[in-house]
Amino acid sequence: MNDTQPAILATNLTKCFGDFTAVDNINFAVRRGEIFGFLGPNGSGKTTSIRMLLGLMKPTSGSVEVLGMKVDGDTAKTRPRVGYMSQRFSLYNDLTVLQNLHFYGAAYGLKNSELQIRINEALSMAGLEGRENAKTRELSGGWRQRLALSAAILHRPEVLFLDEPTAGVDPLSRRAFWDLLYTLVSRPISEGNGAMPAGQGSVTVFVTTHYMDEAEHCHRLAFIQHGKIIANGSSAEIKAEKMPGQVLEIAPSDAASAVKVLRAANLPLHEIELYGALVHVIAPDVRRHETAIRAALRSSGIQPGSMTVIEPSLEDVFIACMKS
Ligand SMILES: Nc1ncnc2c1ncn2[C@@H]1O[C@H](COP(=O)(O)OP(=O)(O)OP(=O)(O)O)[C@@H](O)[C@H]1O
Ligand SMILES: [Mg+2]
Structure with missing residues (x-):
């Protein structure tokens, strides 16, 4: 893919459940290396949209491209290059922090010294060092969220989908989580031990949230209501237009x-x-x-x-x- 190609492109994307239209002909492009916020009330179609962007759900009509690849309800091509933290993220509460990271790393096909390097990197990025052997259920909500983010980026994805990643955590933990996101988008993914081809730029983040203060921190945003996008652009553009x-x-x-x-x-x-x-x-x-x-x-x-x-x-x- 080239630099001008969007990281995510949704074209006339629609999802119907029976005669109910949950996502109604939405169009947007997410640029590489930006944090794109997707805002909408409960039931407005955010999770349904994310699932189609990921290829976990087939659209009724319309199409999705991620990193220049057609998704079409299929995860095979994009899976190694995207990360996903779902709304009800699935950490194993009985496992320790380290065991969870080993589990997710192995699921992404990481092994031996590579896996160890990535885990150490994730622990350090998330500030989880010293908590490696804590049982996940003993972590506070904010720390669990950081662990879930660490697990989602172990394979160094180029595009990261986060579905309400900070729901229910206190303002300080939310701020710390956003600082982590900024670290991710500003750090070229070709850093580290050079697993990614050079010149691929930084991580692109697609994040849903209900928190307006978080939305102000996104480079660009879309508002979704009843499955339709009703505003799209930077915070300043949306304010000026709407x-x-x-x-x-x-x-x-x-x-x-x-x-x-x-x-x-x-x-x-x-x-x-x-x-x-x-x-x-x-x-x-x-x-x-x-x-x-x-x-x-x-x-x-x-x-x-x-x-x-x-x-x-x-x-x-x-x-x-x-x-x-
Ligand atoms: N599998 C399904 N079958 C039928 N209806 C569904 C299905 N999945 C979602 N819906 C409906 O589609 C609408 C959009 O749901 P979705 O989960 O995408 O909303 P959301 O914006 O993520 O909401 P929240 O903020 O509560 O997470 C809702 O009315 C929901 O009930
Ligand atoms: Mg949702």
Whole structure:
């Protein structure tokens, strides 16, 4: 494959289960060496898409190319060059960290000194040194996730598919996991003992997540809803294209009640959302509604507090996209 060829290319990809369309004619290209985030609510079609990209599930129609190879519901060609951490990743809880890595390494056909080198590399990358003999079930969620990632990259894949890899782990562990991902994408895979052909670039990561802070860390993103891609591009591009106005951040005395009052007030606002102890209101030229917002809040006994026009977060855009 050449440098300009995408690492992953989905063309009119569709999956139907009976008369239900889980993935509906999606198109996107993931560039080599980027972290591509796939965001969508529960049941929107993320895992189904990943399974088709991997060749684990045959599409109803459309096609997938990975590293320039047609996938077509078949894993044989791409398997040695891709890694997969599934949503319910399958580590053996009764085995130790080292035994799990040996098991996965052997499954990828790694043997003897090669296997040992790769395991040591993975242990060091994931910071699991010193925990080699810990039983997997005794590891915390964050460490188990790092072990699962280590197992998925033992064979030095060029493309890595991660399905909600940080679900349910604390913010510090999530940050540590993302630092690991950055290490992977910035490190040429031809490093180490030279198993990969030179000039093949770095790892490409396709990752699904529900966490907006993680999505901000992706080079590019796609939002999926009811099986359809509704936004695609860098975080800045999506914000510029999809934001139906400016965001006014309000700090009222009672944010939850303020949301109810403003929703009932029938002002011409696109969005009124609770944002922690704040309220985000979205509308074109939002400042011109400030007086009406203050009046509505005061008449319900709520102190309006400060009102500031802020840069939209990806969460603002995501919510706006999901509702439009
Ligand atoms: N084998 C199947 N048979 C029938 N319906 C299925 C099958 N697999 C998935 N679905 C349905 O397809 C839709 C998409 O499911 P999918 O698992 O891809 O969603 P998801 O975006 O990964 O959700 P989550 O965030 O909960 O993991 C859901 O409505 C699901 O019930
Ligand atoms: Mg899923």
